[in-house]
Amino acid sequence: MWRGAPSRFRAVFGGSPMSSGGSPRSLEGKVALVTAGTDGIGLAVAEALGVAGAQVFLSSRKQQNVERAVTHLRGRGLQVSGVTCHVGRAEDRERMVQAALDTFGAIDILVSNAAVNPHLGPTLEADEGTWDKVFQVNVTAAAMLVRLVVPHMEKRGGGAIVLMSSIAGYRPMAGLGPYSVSKSALLGLVAALSPELLPRGIRINGVAPGLIRTRFSQALWKDEAMREQALGALGAQRLGTPPEVAQAVLFLVAPQGSLVAGQTLLVAGGALARL
């Protein structure tokens, strides 16, 4: 920490910027909450944060998925627990945060990763109920989750948050109008919250993956012709993997990312994008 820096920045930017930045256990003593943490990108994030030393509390809607993910990660020697939570439901979010506190005693890191995409087709064919659902789960729930965890992070002297956006938030994808617009809203949410959270000791950033090999996106990559078309439209060199996205999240929540705040990092295999 440089001399004279306000104390409120200490938790955000770390005692000395590179003091623990290179440590493979850079999250030792931290507790991380990961939504949609039972498959794909979320599961890879839970694993990466656990390997970095964090105690990880993960969630998703289905009990069997939570049990499977927790068993899998514990089998890798990680400190992991979890609970069911549909992020679109306020009572589920509250129950999840309380369960994380009851289990690990604190929350230092939040990765808000859940999203839905119920509509495939022309944007104007999406009805009001579809728009409401997409925004409720993908945007409002993320904001409400941040609201819930911030007081607990403040008790710890600070924290770090990542919201999972998408390359579709930067450049809308054909047939995915409401989803793309909701992911653009997350770019705005990160930018709006960052100046409010920094003085409270909390860094918030976003990650915008390109096309990543998961169940969620399989319609875009399973068929080779479809995959080439999707990658070509994005200008990406290749399909990404969940661990590649997880490493970007790890960087942003760890001391390595101590000077990065209010940004959304594109992890998209060479695709260029800006809003």
Ligand SMILES: NC(=O)c1ccc[n+]([C@@H]2O[C@H](COP(=O)([O-])OP(=O)(O)OC[C@H]3O[C@@H](n4cnc5c(N)ncnc54)[C@H](OP(=O)(O)O)[C@@H]3O)[C@@H](O)[C@H]2O)c1
């Ligand atoms: N894959 C890509 O190419 C790509 C690209 C850009 C951005 N993303 C973003 O990355 C995030 C994760 O996607 P993914 O590709 O990793 O998906 P995935 O592999 O299909 O996993 C989806 C996860 O979300 C959970 N989930 C679904 N709806 C939920 C809800 N309402 N509340 C809580 N959990 C829920 C699922 O578990 P349950 O079924 O048990 O709920 C599962 O754990 C999403 O925000 C997505 O928009 C993905």
